[in-house]
Amino acid sequence: MRVAIVGGGITGLATAALLAGDGHAVELFESRDDLGGRAGSWAADGFRFDTGPSWFLMPEVFEHFYRLLGTSTRSQLDLVRLDPGYRVFFESGADPIDLGGDRELSLEMFEAIEPGSRDRMERYLASARETYRLAIDHFLYDDFSSLSGLLRSPVLRRAHRLVRLLGQPLASYAAGTVRDPRLQQVLGYPAVFLGTSPYRAPSMYHLMSHLDLEDGVYYPMGGFAAVVDGVARLAQERGAVLRTGTPVSRITVSGGVATGVEVADGVGGTRHVPADVVVSTADLHHTEQRLLAPEHRTRSEAAWQRVDPGPSAVLAMLGVRGTLPNLPHHTLAFTTDWRANFGAIEAGRVPEPASVYVCRPSATDPDVAPEGHENLFVLVPVPADTGIGHGGIGGAGDPEVERIADAAIADVAAWTGETDLAERVVLRRTVGPADFAEDLGSWRGSALGPAHTLRQSAFLRGRVDNPKVRGLLHAGATTIPGIGIPMCLISAELVLKRMRGYRAPGRLPEPASVGLPTPVAAGGATA
Incomplete structure (x- = not known):
């Protein structure tokens, strides 16, 4: 099928790679001269900066994405595990805290600051690990076009606990685990990664503590520019055409079906690019309010004002x-x-x-x-x-x-x-x-995307399919599963699943067995 992708951020590039790898004719259009979107880069005077994401978490999501393309993290990235993972300073002048991705060291640190907290933290981290596993296996790779994923026995067995985690703020859950305000902050700060505060994020997101306190924080040598460049290369190797400096001005629709996009022609006008499927990875507000005619929008500008932009x-x-x-x-x-x-x-x-x-x-x-x-x-x-x-x-x-x-x-x-x-x-x-x-094109200038509050998470977030326009799909941080590069890679896979007509929850089968990455400590050899 002919596929037009709007946006050359990490979601657009990942979608282009997966769909081109599946045999579709893919053409991607990015308005800026550089690829990457929020995960961009800037260089001057010998310095090079990542202008967006900088924490490499959830390495298994990256590995699965690369395996879908017949490669591996080891082949694509020089991945280093950071030690410490991060340091926390406090306005009060209290001694800074170093944290890494080692469970035992994390528990020792909590016990040293708050004697008697170790047992409570062991339970907290065990819950974080179990909730993370549940999210990976049953929620994140689901577009919720069917509720079958919510009716699986592993989910039903934990339904009572999941409801409690959804109804309790993360800050409250952290405060029930440790009393020291500094440690509460360490457990609560991941809410910021989700575009909200620990007072508004559901405690379901305590799963993030599994990532930074147990799973580890990594860095791809070359920065996230290396991730973006690598995914773009994979897309091009599979036949996708990536066009920069080519803004999309309109998604064309006929009879309720997407027919393509209008793009800048480079000489002051526009040209129409026909497509069987359009995938917009632009922010959902921009797609609805700028690229679609009013009759094809699913919510009004007034309705958007009730959305928390983060x-x-x-x-x-x-x-x-x-x-x-x-x-x-x-x-x-x-x-x-x-x-x-x-x-x-x-x-x-x-x-x-x-x-x-x-x-x-x-x-x-x-x-x-x-x-x-x-x-x-x-x-x-x-x-x-x-x-x-x-x-x-x-x-x-x-x-x-x-x-x-x-x-x-x-x-x-x-x-x-x-x-x-x-x-x-x-x-x-x-x-x-x-x-x-x-x-x-970020609505109200949001840095990350709509906040992961209870009303804006999972199946309550933006949908993959457009209910008013057949053949128009949405992906990226403003849709499910949400904010962050791992979520954007999953979002691209949800598009691939929809294109294949694969509605079951969970990850797609990997086409081949390749070696797992072996990250090393900072300053070590290539992973």
């Missing part, structure tokens, strides 16, 4: 002279009053002070910064409000974006002891909510 972010990409020994590859800096921090974002205000995430990939990868320099990526969660403005290079962004970045850099310097950080910055680029909206 937070946006101010990003600062910094080239820094000298070394930063107090910062490992991943750093989280938490404010003391977390409820106020998240409450400000939900109320549409920039929190002051704000919790901050810092990535220093140069701690692991020497190729992301010139010799004698460091590469820092700073992320500050802020409201999804394009009025906060655009970023810029060298401090040339809108005043509020630059002010937020300055405050974050000052806080990181103070909390981590790198007191001269601002004076050592030799390259600076900021990104604001208006950039997410303008460059990525």
Whole structure:
């Protein structure tokens, strides 16, 4: 079949690879000059930055995706396991905590900070591991076009417990496990990966603690640009045509059936590309409100106003002279009053002070910064409000974006002891909510996609098929299963399943047996 894919982010590329590998004639259209979407990259003056995702979690999802294409993680990526997985600093000045993906070390750390917590944490991690397994086996690879997956015996046996986990906030579940506020934050912060707060995320998502406290945090050498480039290469090797600098202006529909897309022709006009199937990996709001005629939209703009877009972010990409020994590859800096921090974002205000995430990939990868320099990526969660403005290079962004970045850099310097950080910055680029909206078509400038609240998770999230237009499928972070690169790879597989007419829950059978990856400690040999 002729397939037109809208969007060259990781979901579009993964979908192109899978569908082209299945024998379809695939043509992908990306409006920007570069592929990757939210998982993009930017380079200047010898520095190279990932502009989006930086935590490599759920390696088994990557492995399964590669196996569907007849290859493996080992063949595609130079994967390194980080040690520590990440470090947490606290506004209070309490000693920082190092965490890794080793269960025993995680339990020892919790016991050292809160004597008597080990037994409770063993139960918490056992529950996280079981819930993660249940999600992988029964929920994440299901498009919920049928409820059969919810009626399987492993799910029914745990139905009472699952209902409790869905109804209890993650913050409450964490507080029932450990009393120390710092440890509660360690258990609650994964909600941010889901575009929400621990006070609003269902405690079902405590499964994330299995990933960072037991399963491990990894880094693909070359950054996520290496992941994007590799998936694009796999798509092209299977015959997919990838067109950059070619925005889609309209999805064409006739008689309730998608017939193709209209794209820029490069000389100021448009041309029609016929297709039997259109897969839009653009944000669902952009697809509905910009690419479809009003009669083909499934919800009004007013209905969209009731959707929680999740937070946006101010990003600062910094080239820094000298070394930063107090910062490992991943750093989280938490404010003391977390409820106020998240409450400000939900109320549409920039929190002051704000919790901050810092990535220093140069701690692991020497190729992301010139010799004698460091590469820092700073992320500050802020409201999804394009009025906060655009970023810029060298401090040339809108005043509020630059002010937020300055405050974050000052806080990181103070909390981590790198007191001269601002004076050592030799390259600076900021990104604001208006950039997410303008460059990525992200609704209200959301950085990740709709929040994973109870009403916006699993089968209550965006659907794969369009109920008003036959032959139009949706994929990406705004649809099921949700936010994050592993979820986007699964989303691409859900499209493949739909194209094959395969409605059963669970993963598709892998076509061949290939070797599992063998990640190594940071600084070790190629995995």
